[in-house]
Amino acid sequence: MDCRGFVSFGAVWLLLLGLVVSVGGIGANWGTQATHPLPPATVVTMLKDNRIQKVKLFDADSGALQALAKSGIEVMVGIPNDMLYSLANNVAAAQNWVAKNVSAYVSSGGVDIRYVAVGNEPFLSTLNGTYLTTTFPALQNIQAALVSAGLGSQVKVTVPLNADVYESSTNLPSGGDFRSDIHDLMVEIVKFLSDNGCPFTVNIYPFISLYNDPSFPVGYAFFDGYSPPLNDGGTTYDNVFDANYDTLIWALQKNGYPNISIIVGEVGWPTDGDRNANPTYAQKFNQGFMNRVMQGKGTPLRPGTIDAYLFSLIDEDAKSIQPGNFERHWGIFNFDGTTKYELNLGTMNSGALVPGKGVHYLSKKWCIMSPSVNLDDSNLGPSVSYACAHADCTSLGYMTSCGDLDSGGNASYAFNSYYQQFNQLDSACKFPNISTITTSNPSTGNCTFKIMIATTQTSDVMSRVLSVQHSVSLVLLALTCLSGIF
Secondary structure, three states, rough: OOOOOOOHHHHHOOOOOOOOOOOOOOEEEEEOOOOOOOOHHHHHEEEEEEHEEEEEOOOOHHHHHHHHOOOEEEEEEEEEEEHHHHHHHOHHHHHHOOOOOOOHHOOOOOOOEEEEEEOOEEEEEEEEEEEEEEEHHHHHHHHHHHHOOOOOOOEEEEEEEHHHHHHEOOOHHHHHHEEEEHHHHHHHHHHHHHHOOOOOOOEOOHHHHHHHOOOOOHHHHHHOOOOOOOOEEOEEOOOOHHHHHHHHHHHHHHHOOOOOOOEEEEEEOOOOEOOOEEEEHHHHHHHHHHHHHHHHHOOOOOOOOOEEEOOEEEEOOOOOOOOHHHHHHHOEOOOOOOOOOOOEEEEEEOOOOOOOOOEEEOOOOOEOOOOOOOOOOHHHHHHHHHHHOOOOOOOOOOOOOOOOOOHHHHHHHHHHHHHHHHHOHHHHHOOOOOOEEEEOOEEOOOOOOOOOEEEOOOOOOHHHHHHHHHHHHHHHHHHHHHOOOO
């Protein structure tokens, strides 16, 4: 997901919440948009150690799929939106994709692929109809290719959709129907999924309601029994998850598909990058949902265990922050596989998540602002802006984990983020006469100055590539400082 759907207080009932689990076990989204990703084998070990039995991938990443071989973990493999056009207009392309990314891993690779996710939230209203004409044909061609490959009964297609594909004319679940501008297309897709025994997949984020609407009642996003509850013809809703999920149920019922299976493809809560994104809220939300899952409670219209995938497993520091700075902080684990908070996934008594094992880090050194620098130095502002534009400063800001830093601390955090991203190259801490390398950890309170993990990408070849990129960056930074465009 690049841009989560949103719901105002007036449409509060349209936002779903959902976590991860089904009768088959807990699921999690494994995203790989990171500058220093954990080795796939390490991630698979984390999944197994935490008894997460299902994983959803956003593309057919070969490293991830190879690591999942013979792991016993069920896999949903994704097709990015930018591939929909070619797959929709070329049957051979769909057949080749299935052969390369499904058949090859299922038949001889020992990967338990159960689903192919065709696109990712392709009908988001913010995408302005970009994928309206290609999603369904791509879905049909991939389904045909799976059948042709003899995998039609084993591997099912689906389309992960944002909750904004349905709406309510009454602001109550019973008023639910598919969004008017895509209504007929949605009914066609649902019929196709139902006819082929495939699930309807929806991504729902109560956090986004809170992010987009200051008047949204915080308590309604959680599972503590918000009062007063919403009364819909005698059915009461005390949390937005149930209300949103059942809005979808009403939409499906009204269009003739009351019994189609539903998967919550993404649901979770971020831990940084916004005033409401913190470990306390994330733990409260995720554990509240897990408690319901363990009880098999379901929703008023769909009692029973909900099939869902937690978003997400690990933080991704290279994700787009167009939707908000929180986008890089959805993981229940930090970027390096360390845990953020306790979370009982229903598979362990202690509630303690098992962190990644055998993680190797770069050297214990950091790049900070030189203590002697005057905050009025004309190079400081352009340098901080430049560092943040090329690295990750999403932990800086109002009520974020590093929001209490002073100006010097902000500069140091920005410099270090850039320095670590470029694998601690000496030249990456050469901001014009204002930075220095230290071996004393500058972290303070909840604000962690990261040291990046050493991955297979930090090879000699990659180091040379980064060195060239950084050399270009230095030239641009010098021009920036000289021109004073910041």
